[in-house]
Amino acid sequence: MKFFVDTADTKEIAELAETGLLDGVTTNPSLVHKAGRDFMEVTKEICDLVDGPVSAEVVALDHEGMMREAEVLRKIADNVCIKVPLTMDGLKSCKKLTGDGTMVNVTLCFSANQALLAAKAGATFVSPFVGRHDDNGFDGMQLIEDIRLIYDNYAFETQVLVASIRHPIHVLQSAKIGADVATMPPNVIRGLFKHVLTEKGIEGFLADWAKTGQSI
Numbered sequence: 001m002k003f004f005v006d007t008a009d010t011k012e013i014a015e016l017a018e019t020g021l022l023d024g025v026t027t028n029p030s031l032v033h034k035a036g037r038d039f040m041e042v043t044k045e046i047c048d049l050v051d052g053p054v055s056a057e058v059v060a061l062d063h064e065g066m067m068r069e070a071e072v073l074r075k076i077a078d079n080v081c082i083k084v085p086l087t088m089d090g091l092k093s094c095k096k097l098t099g100d101g102t103m104v105n106v107t108l109c110f111s112a113n114q115a116l117l118a119a120k121a122g123a124t125f126v127s128p129f130v131g132r133h134d135d136n137g138f139d140g141m142q143l144i145e146d147i148r149l150i151y152d153n154y155a156f157e158t159q160v161l162v163a164s165i166r167h168p169i170h171v172l173q174s175a176k177i178g179a180d181v182a183t184m185p186p187n188v189i190r191g192l193f194k195h196v197l198t199e200k201g202i203e204g205f206l207a208d209w210a211k212t213g214q215s216i
Helices: 012-017 029-035 037-048 063-073 088-099 112-120 130-135 138-152 169-177 184-192 196-212
Strands: 002-006 024-026 054-057 081-086 104-109 124-127 157-160 179-185
Touching: 002 012, 002 124, 002 184, 002 196, 012 037, 024 081, 029 037, 037 054, 063 081, 063 088, 081 088, 088 104, 088 112, 104 112, 112 124, 112 138, 124 138, 124 169, 130 138, 138 157, 138 169, 169 179, 169 184, 179 184
Parallel strands: 002 024, 002 179, 024 054, 054 081, 081 104, 104 124, 124 157, 157 179
Antiparallel strands: none
């Protein structure tokens, strides 16, 4: 499963990229606002930090507006992935863009039927939001299972990009289901490293090593 980080904080992205575990980046208008940076500038910087897809979201809601914005965004770098909402105009734009060879991430997916439409429109990625789904009384992981089943039934090439991940258990469940990608905040990626027995083991080794009086 590929790991994307969901942030516009270039310092966080650079640090995580050094681990070799980062396969891409997702951003959205809210994350760019939180970073307090110029949208075009920060997107270019992120594209320089990672080799994989960097999702940059359009803000227009109509097809013509989306295409105008996409034309600007995809000139930033070859690894820009245009992010569009799962609406009729969004899927119309998705079809046009992927037909031109542009990567497209269809976002704000909350049903398997919507995911089916995204795949038929040729989306590179579809982003079902599991955390928000859970928040509203639905089973986010059941949504991932349903999408995976449908995509496998028809050999769709659209990748299931699990979004709105809140904790490491979401990552584990996504991997067990067979999701293609998980995009998560930096703190969730760091949480994957943590285990009380690992930390306890390190403490024990260090204590024993100190008793030897040696150094390397």
